[in-house]
Structure formats: C-alpha cells, structure tokens
Amino acid sequence: xxxxxxxxxxxxxxxxxxxxxxxxxxxxxxxxxxxxxxxxxxxxxxxxxxxxxxxxxxxxxxxxxxxxxxxxxxxxxxxxxxxxxxxxxxxxxxxxxxxxxxxxxxxxxxxxxxxxxxxxxxxxxxxxxxxxxxxxxxxxxxxxxxxxxxxxxxxxxxxxxxxxxx
Numbered sequence: 001x002x003x004x005x006x007x008x009x010x011x012x013x014x015x016x017x018x019x020x021x022x023x024x025x026x027x028x029x030x031x032x033x034x035x036x037x038x039x040x041x042x043x044x045x046x047x048x049x050x051x052x053x054x055x056x057x058x059x060x061x062x063x064x065x066x067x068x069x070x071x072x073x074x075x076x077x078x079x080x081x082x083x084x085x086x087x088x089x090x091x092x093x094x095x096x097x098x099x100x101x102x103x104x105x106x107x108x109x110x111x112x113x114x115x116x117x118x119x120x121x122x123x124x125x126x127x128x129x130x131x132x133x134x135x136x137x138x139x140x141x142x143x144x145x146x147x148x149x150x151x152x153x154x155x156x157x158x159x160x161x162x163x164x165x166x
Contacts, residue, residue: 033060036079044073044081057160069094074161081122082161088116099127102147108139119159126150126165128157 033053037060041051048064048071055061059082060075072085088094090113095103103109111131118127127143137154142165144150150165157163 033062034079037062037075040075040079040081041073044084045071059161076161083159084120085159086118086120088118090115092116094118095127096145096147098147099143099145102143102149103129103141106141106149108141108152111136111139114138117159121161128159130156 037053038051041048041062041064045064045066048062048066050063050065052063053060054063056074058076060079062073062075064071064073070087072087073081074083074085076082086094092100092103092113094116108129108131111133113129114132115130116127119125125145127145129141129143130138131141132138138156140151140153140156141149142151142153142157151157157165159165
C-alpha cells in the first residue's frame with residue numbers, strides 16, 4: 001500500500017527529473033573558433049548577430065541572424081566560405097519572382113508551405129520549399145534560382161556544401 005501511494009509516484013518523479021536533465025543536443029558547440037573563421041564570417045556578413053559556432057561534417061558552421069533571417073554559414077578548411085543556408089520559414093516574399101511563379105503554377109500550388117530554405121554556394125544556389133497536404137507525406141521541392149523544378153521528393157535531403165541536387 002505504501003508502495004503504491006508514496007514510493008511509486010516518487011520513483012516516477014525522480015525518473016522524469018533524470019530524463020529532463022539529459023540533453024538531446026547533438027551539436028558540437030565550439031567555444032574557441034580560429035580567428036580566421038570569425039574574420040571570414042564578419043567579411044561575408046558584416047551585420048550578422050548572435051554567432052554560435054559548431055562543427056558539422058568537417059565544417060565550421062556559424063548560426064547567425066542577418067536582416068532578421070536565420071542563416072547557417074558553412075566554412076571549409078582555410079576559412080573558405082562553402083555554403084549559406086537561409087531559413088525563410090514560410091515567407092514566400094523572400095523568393096525571387098521567377099521561383100515564386102514556378103511554384104504557383106506547379107503541381108503543388110494548392111499545398112501548404114511549411115518551410116523555405118535558400119542554399120547559397122560558390123558554384124550553385126537553389127531553393128527548398130517544404131509543402132504539406134492532409135493525408136499526403138510532406139514533400140520537398142528543389143528549385144534552381146531560375147525557377148526550374150530540379151527535384152520533388154518525400155525524403156528531405158540533408159544538404160551540406162557537397163550535396164548534389166539533380
């Protein structure tokens with residue numbers, strides 16, 4: 001009886017407290033970033049704020065805010081800029097008119113936009129528009145900067161600087 005009224009609830013509370021103290025943050029936060037990387041970030045985004053650094057896939061990655069847009073800025077060896085991932089949330093107004101027109105006239109025009117990313121890289125740039133519709137899996141649409149639909153897939157692509165979007 002004592003077990004059911006006191007010990008079991010106490011054990012549950014202790015278990016919940018232990019789980020709450022665990023972190024699911026798998027980012028490799030960096031405290032000391034080589035100065036050439038911070039200088040390269042400042043050169044690329046002079047108005048950026050809130051730089052938080054981590055390591056991903058062998059790159060130094062800075063999470064910043066620039067002109068109210070969250071951006072992940074990726075740097076390779078020698079502090080060479082490799083990619084910027086602009087998170088536009090659901091804001092279609094960030095899209096260039098040619099990409100917005102291609103989306104508006106495409107097969108997914110009546111789907112709900114869930115998220116938009118602009119991936120800017122030295123050799124190419126493209127947009128990812130995540131759309132959803134009731135009773136359908138989320139779909140990821142990849143558009144070139146000229147508005148060409150490059151790929152539509154239900155599997156989100158983990159984009160890093162070397163990712164190829166066919």
